Amino acid sequence: MRAGEAPTLRLNGTLRPDAWRGAFAAHRRLHVPEILTPRSARELHQSLVEAEDWVRCIHLAAGQDVDITMAELDAMAEADRIALEHSLVDSCTDSVKYVFDKIRITSQLEAGGAVSAPMRAIHDFVNAPAFLDFFRRLTGDARIDRADVMATRYLSGHFASAHADELPNAKRLYAYVLNLSPDWRADQGGVLMFLDDDGHVAEGYVPRFNALNVFAVPQVHAVSAVSRLATAPRYSVTGWIHAR
Ligand SMILES: O=C(O)CCC(=O)C(=O)O
Numbered sequence: 001m002r003a004g005e006a007p008t009l010r011l012n013g014t015l016r017p018d019a020w021r022g023a024f025a026a027h028r029r030l031h032v033p034e035i036l037t038p039r040s041a042r043e044l045h046q047s048l049v050e051a052e053d054w055v056r057c058i059h060l061a062a063g064q065d066v067d068i069t070m071a072e073l074d075a076m077a078e079a080d081r082i083a084l085e086h087s088l089v090d091s092c093t094d095s096v097k098y099v100f101d102k103i104r105i106t107s108q109l110e111a112g113g114a115v116s117a118p119m120r121a122i123h124d125f126v127n128a129p130a131f132l133d134f135f136r137r138l139t140g141d142a143r144i145d146r147a148d149v150m151a152t153r154y155l156s157g158h159f160a161s162a163h164a165d166e167l168p169n170a171k172r173l174y175a176y177v178l179n180l181s182p183d184w185r186a187d188q189g190g191v192l193m194f195l196d197d198d199g200h201v202a203e204g205y206v207p208r209f210n211a212l213n214v215f216a217v218p219q220v221h222a223v224s225a226v227s228r229l230a231t232a233p234r235y236s237v238t239g240w241i242h243a244r
């Protein structure tokens with residue numbers, strides 16, 4: 001794909017989502033392999049690798065989220081950057097904590113901001129009838145109206161602590177994560193974990209390339225820290241399916 005060119009995203013015609021509907025209803029979460037054609041998934045991955053609009057997002061405390069552009073990070077000394085990230089994480093005791101890179105897509109579009117052609121294509125893809133109908137069939141939920149989306153990039157040390165994805169007035173029905181990390185292994189971290197009432201890991205999903213994780217909101221989950229064994233970032237396209 002040439003720079004600036006939007007990827008052609010197509011759902012994989014071999015999907016049989018009706019077969020998963022019972023399993024989804026029983027467990028309210030699913031790991032669905034191969035959501036896109038392999039070529040589309042590779043194009044999508046490449047557009048994230050080439051994207052230049054990443055922002056480092058750090059959660060300081062309830063209601064205090066810090067965004068730092070890559071240019072601002074580059075201007076900082078390495079020790080200062082690490083100290084900043086660590087102090088923010090350490091100081092935060094009252095709510096979800098996270099450090100990871102993000103490209104806001106839907107929220108940026110809704111705010112009238114600039115979005116690159118490949119990111120715009122991702123927004124259009126998750127709001128196309130094929131994707132939304134796939135979710136309607138998967139969940140049996142007729143309330144499904146639209147999707148929002150962002151791209152995420154977890155580098156070594158990045159993580160998201162336990163949270164349930166609830167947002168007042170947002171009408172989030174389901175969360176989805178399309179994983180775009182080739183050849184990822186559990187020991188590289190970045191595992192999507194669902195936690196039980198005792199705080200144990202009830203289920204853990206390694207971010208397998210081109211696999212889709214879907215779960216009903218709210219459910220307590222976290223992303224384990226990406227380890228130093230990761231040789232590439234953990235990329236995904238993720239967001240929520242909303243009711244009208
Ligand atoms: O990337 C993932 O697997 C989940 C991310 C997540 O939980 C979130 O962004 O709210």
Ligand SMILES: [Fe+2]
Binds near residue numbers: 163164165175221
């Ligand atoms: Fe989440």
